[in-house]
Amino acid sequence: MNSDVMALANSAPLWIMAFIVVSIVIFQGIVFLRLSIKTAPEIGMSSDEVKSSIKTGFISSLGPSFGIAIVVVSLLALLGSPITLMRIGIIGSAATESAAAGIGADVFGVELGGAGFNEQAFTTVVWTMCIGGTGWLIFTALFTKSLGSFQKKVVNKNAKAMGLVSTAAMLGAFGYLASDAMTGGISYIVTGIISAAVMMLLMFASQRLEVNWLKEWALGIALVIGMTGGYMTSIL
Amino acid sequence: MGMNQEHVNARSVPAPAKAAGMDLFHEKAHFWGRTTLWLLIVACLLPPLYLSFGLGYHPGWGVILAGVVGYAAFIGIMWVLEPITYYPTLGIAGTYMAFLTGNIANMCLPCSAAAQNAIGAEPGTKKAEIAGALGIAIASLVNIAVIISIILGGSYVITMLPAQVESAFAFVLPAIFGGVLGQFAYKNPLYGAIALAIGAAVVFSPIFSLIKIVICVVLTIAIVLFLERKNLKEA
Numbered sequence: 001m002n003s004d005v006m007a008l009a010n011s012a013p014l015w016i017m018a019f020i021v022v023s024i025v026i027f028q029g030i031v032f033l034r035l036s037i038k039t040a041p042e043i044g045m046s047s048d049e050v051k052s053s054i055k056t057g058f059i060s061s062l063g064p065s066f067g068i069a070i071v072v073v074s075l076l077a078l079l080g081s082p083i084t085l086m087r088i089g090i091i092g093s094a095a096t097e098s099a100a101a102g103i104g105a106d107v108f109g110v111e112l113g114g115a116g117f118n119e120q121a122f123t124t125v126v127w128t129m130c131i132g133g134t135g136w137l138i139f140t141a142l143f144t145k146s147l148g149s150f151q152k153k154v155v156n157k158n159a160k161a162m163g164l165v166s167t168a169a170m171l172g173a174f175g176y177l178a179s180d181a182m183t184g185g186i187s188y189i190v191t192g193i194i195s196a197a198v199m200m201l202l203m204f205a206s207q208r209l210e211v212n213w214l215k216e217w218a219l220g221i222a223l224v225i226g227m228t229g230g231y232m233t234s235i236l
Numbered sequence: 237m238g239m240n241q242e243h244v245n246a247r248s249v250p251a252p253a254k255a256a257g258m259d260l261f262h263e264k265a266h267f268w269g270r271t272t273l274w275l276l277i278v279a280c281l282l283p284p285l286y287l288s289f290g291l292g293y294h295p296g297w298g299v300i301l302a303g304v305v306g307y308a309a310f311i312g313i314m315w316v317l318e319p320i321t322y323y324p325t326l327g328i329a330g331t332y333m334a335f336l337t338g339n340i341a342n343m344c345l346p347c348s349a350a351a352q353n354a355i356g357a358e359p360g361t362k363k364a365e366i367a368g369a370l371g372i373a374i375a376s377l378v379n380i381a382v383i384i385s386i387i388l389g390g391s392y393v394i395t396m397l398p399a400q401v402e403s404a405f406a407f408v409l410p411a412i413f414g415g416v417l418g419q420f421a422y423k424n425p426l427y428g429a430i431a432l433a434i435g436a437a438v439v440f441s442p443i444f445s446l447i448k449i450v451i452c453v454v455l456t457i458a459i460v461l462f463l464e465r466k467n468l469k470e471a
Contacts, residue, residue: 013290017282024279025337026380028272032329033373035264036366042257043362049355050370056354057347057371058378064343065375065382067408072383073394081387083283089383090376091276091338096314100307107302108295120295123287127295128303130280135308135315137280140335141273145266147323147331155360162324163360164464165457168427169324170349170359171420172456175431176449177341178413179439191407192414199418203353212354219350222415223408230407231400 005122009080018082025090056216063223068094078113079125087129091137097129104128187234195226258362262328265369269332276336310446317450325349325359329369337376342409346416347375353419426463431456 008014040050071094075084079101087097101112104125110116112125155162182192199222206214288294318340319331325345326334334344351371357364386393394402421428434455438448461468 008287008291008293013286014283017279017286020279020282021276022380022384024272024276025376028268028333028336029373029376029380031268031272032265032333032369033377035261035268036329036369036373039257039261040366043366045355045363045366049363049367052354053351053367053370054374056351057374060347060350060371061343061375061378062382063408064339064346064412065379067342067405067412068339068379069382069386070394070402070405073386076387085383085387086280086283089338089387090380091280091336093339093342096311099311103306103310104303107299107306119287119291119293123284123293124295124299124303126287127284127300128307130284131300131304132307132311134277134280135312136318136335137273137277139315140319140331141270141277143319144269144323144328144331147320148262148266148328151323158468159360161461161468163358164460164468166324166359166364167420167424168431168457168460169321169453170345171417171424171427171431171460172434172453173321173325173341173345173449174413174417174420175428175433175435175456176438176452177435178410178417179432179435180448181410181413183439184410188407188410192410192417195411195414196418196421199415200422203419203422215354216350218353218419219346219412219415222418223411226411226414227404227407230410231404234403234406 002117005117005119006080008119009083009122014080014082018086021086022090052212052216056219059217060219063220063227083126083129087133092129092133097133100129100132101125187230190233191226191230194229195222198222198225258365261366265329265332269329269336273332273336314446317447321450321453325368326372327365327368329365330372333369333372333376337372337379339379342412343375343379344372346412347371349416349419427456427460430459434459 037050041047068089072084072089075088075094075098078084079087088094092100104127105112105117105121107128108121108124110121151162154165178192178196182189199218202214202218202221206212206218319335322334322340322345323331326340326348330344330348334340337344348368348371351367352359352364355363355367357367417428417432421432431452434452438452438455441448443451
């Protein structure tokens with residue numbers, strides 16, 4: 001990217017707008033955190049269970065967050081810090097947002113960060129990412145309530161069915177995501193298998209030995225051992 | 237919430253669950269979820285408007301429309317399918333948070349599932365919904381803290397990492413997805429195997445790649461419900 005465009009992409013007004021976006025997300029996180037903590041005792045969840053959920057969320061999010069941060073850093077040079085922060089760090093994900101950026105640059109007739117990537121090209125990219133990403137936001141803002149009423153009907157009819165649908169949806173999604181992530185090659189397959197095996201082992205151990213904190217650390221530990229295994233395989 | 241739901245909870249929850257608590261939770265979740273989403277939609281429009289009209293770099297509506305239509309043609313179907321697909325696992329509060337904070341499959345869902353697992357909450361129960369919401373809320377805040385400190389610290393923090401650690405992060409996705417699959421497969425080995433078989437078959441099928449995940453979710457739900465049809469009738 002030429003230095004004028006880079007200066008624009010990292011200019012103070014864009015930073016301020018990125019921080020407005022960040023503030024909204026932080027605000028929402030805190031509101032839902034407080035709301036959940038307040039509701040917990042009313043539905044028979046002990047304060048130990050609340051603490052355990054929070055602790056688990058914290059431990060489990062560290063690996064994914066660093067993974068996201070590494071992608072963010074690799075894209076800083078293409079889109080500047082504020083836009084990368086607001087689009088890829090939060091709101092979207094690396095895959096969808098880089099696709100939007102690529103399409104935006106393409107309709108302008110240039111390559112992302114390539115020759116001819118001027119201020120107008122950058123503006124086109126920002127429009128594509130920002131409008132494209134609102135699709136999900138508008139749909140969830142409008143229709144989550146309808147999904148909620150539909151769920152209530154199902155639960156009222158058959159609570160067990162809802163539990164099964166919930167588990168099956170998760171299994172289906174992760175069956176696909178795991179398969180897809182493992183198509184990268186043998187090291188990726190090794191990573192996925194080790195991570196799944198470590199997870200099952202830790203679940204088994206925490207039940208047998210009755211140590212509950214193992215469950216809180218399970219995903220974090222599985223992640224580290226899985227990634228290490230994948231890396232070791234890749235340098236063999 | 238009906239009596240069936242209470243019945244499911246009764247196994248692990250000694251205290252009588254009050255419907256009012258969860259109804260109030262949903263009411264407030266809808267209000268704050270919608271408010272923050274609409275605020276964010278407005279905030280998202282600020283940067284392009286500023287670049288186009290504040291600074292005068294407007295590339296022309298034709299180009300912008302071409303970009304948006306090109307993107308929508310490629311991914312627009314996911315605007316509708318993703319929220320519906322993930323809703324049964326995320327719940328109301330989880331949906332509002334996950335779509336606002338992004339990174340749903342690689343962060344929000346795994347953290348929600350891990351939190352539910354840590355306290356032994358069965359999916360679909362009130363406890364699971366609150367535990368999942370707590371997991372996602374914390375994950376969202378941690379993610380922002382990590383990303384901001386890394387961006388503000390420049391890429392310095394990342395360059396300080398040993399090269400091996402950075403290379404190992406190339407494998408972060410199969411590690412996350414494998415781990416979550418392992419967690420669910422431990423409790424339901426048969427369903428875990430079915431889901432993985434469906435996933436592998438669909439990955440290599442010549443289907444439009446974006447809807448592959450939806451197909452896997454629908455197929456897995458259908459097969460699980462079919463296999464459990466006897467248990468469901470007794471419930």
